[in-house]
Amino acid sequence: MDSARPSRKDRSRNQILDAALIEFEQHGVGGASMEALAARAGLTRATVYNLFPSKEDIAFAIVHRASAQWQPAFRKRLDAGESARTLLHDALLDAACWHSEHPNIAMATLLLTLSTDTSAEAPVDRMSFRGLLRDVLALGQKQRVIRSDHDPMPLACIVLGLFIPTVLYALKTGKALTTREIDWLLQLTIEGIGARSKTK
Secondary structure (H helix, E strand, O other), X not given: OOOOOXXXXXXXXXXXXXXXXXXXXXXXXXXXXXXXXHHHHOOOHHHHHHHOOOHHHHHHHHHHHHHHHHHHHHHHHHHOOOOHHHHHHHHHHHHHHHHHHOHHHHHHXXXXXXXXXXXXXXXXXXXXXXXXXXXXXXXXXXXXXXXXXXXXXXXXHHHHHHXXXXXXXXXXXXXXXOHHHHHHHHHHHHHHHOOOOOOO
């Protein structure tokens, strides 16, 4: 028996996510119906609801699946001790590019992320990018480019607190974030949460 072969449940989940990616981009998360999504996936509406309680959960699962595809490369770079500033730049740029390619899904998930209580631990599939940022910032603390007198998770929330509205503004104006704008955002972020200057 091939243990690497996905289970029936995993196959159904991926069918739903593939169908939702098309439905959400055509009609928006709010405008898409579970019936149309189920039909496109070739599954019953009951099966879709059994695997995902809402369209928002499906949208977050799409984001998580995309993130899971590019995060391993970042994790290798993280383990290699690459510059935390470079990793932050590249992670934010990659995320911004994905969001600009999937604006309807991005708008729905980013708005929900902003309204989520970050003091509570979010479900794993909703915090993976936040978790990556946390780990990059922890590396930055070791490299002494990020202040070390605070836990890296609240600092990751600060980074997201600047990044998400910037991406949303770009999406609303129809302009993708450029490398230069990510550099500007990163400079603003690092200057706000960077290591304390030494007192004389």
